[in-house]
Amino acid sequence: MLYVQETLDRQTGLLATNTIGEYITVTELGHKYRVGPKRVRAILHHMGVLAAEGRRYRLPRAHVESGLGRRHDNPRSGHPFDVLSPECQALIAEAWDDTVADLDSEAEPPMRHAKAALDAFRSTRELTTQQAVCWLCDHYPRLLHRQIADILGVTAQLVSRFTKLRAKQKQIKIARKAQTLPVLQD
Template sequence: MLYVRETLDRQTGLLAINTMGEFITVTELGKKYGVGPKRARVILHHMGVLAAEAGRYRLPQLFVERELGRRHDHLRSGHPFDVLSPKCQALIAEAWIDTVTDLDSEATPTVRRAEEALDAFRSTRRSGLSTQEAVCWLCDHYPRLLHRQIAEILGVTAQLVSRFTKVRAKQKQIKIARKVQTLPNLQD
């Protein structure tokens, strides 16, 4: 989307329109590089462009002040998003390959196996897995994975993984309590 800045020319009283360039969303940047939106956010977070904020990866305020992007926080849809300036896109293009290589080399063999197994499981299903279902599946099949490793595989924050594992633990406790619960005697 083409962003413009309107300034008032005080001598003539007319609005002067200055073009700021073609800004794109993080999802559009991911499509440009052939990766999904979650993977794009993980790569940009690893690069330092996005920061974890309230369970999401968002553009830091410092980047907005340096005119590397814009934050759209208060929308009618309620879903905030960020756009990246042409200057930021150029910086990302320079560091993209090195960041992806570095991110892939950090993954341990166990993480790679877990990711491949999850992809294989997803391919056998008719419908996709939600993030919570994927977290539970990884916890069941790879219990030694850390929350940050699961977050890395799924492209979400570690806080979100922690929240879903707490929900899972609570559901397991309820299930165990129901198993132990005695049935009422109906022989009256």
């Protein structure tokens, strides 16, 4: 989105429009590099562009003051978002490949450990794919669906379906635990 800055010329009384530059959202940057919204935020967090703020990754106020982007904390849509300046986009482009390689190299050891542990567990029991997905979710909760799919050799959609089913079954179990038992009269 093209950002402009309007200034009032006090002598003429007219607004002068100055173009600031082409700013893009973090998700649009992800589309540019062909990665999803969560992955682009993880990469930018690893790069140091975004910082964890509650349950989200946001552009720090220090970066806004240095001109790397803008924060939209109360937009009409209700969801806060950030936009990155052309200068920030150029810095990201320079460091993108190295950061992705570094992030992927860090992600490999947990996947290898999870696969080794799952193989050890499978040597003692026969597991279906759904059971293997649930086992990995229980023992390695930080693994992404894509990583679980890579470990098991299935699609991420199948992993997502099994995790949703697992969550639904957990909710049913919690609801049953919360029910009170009827009192029997003698």
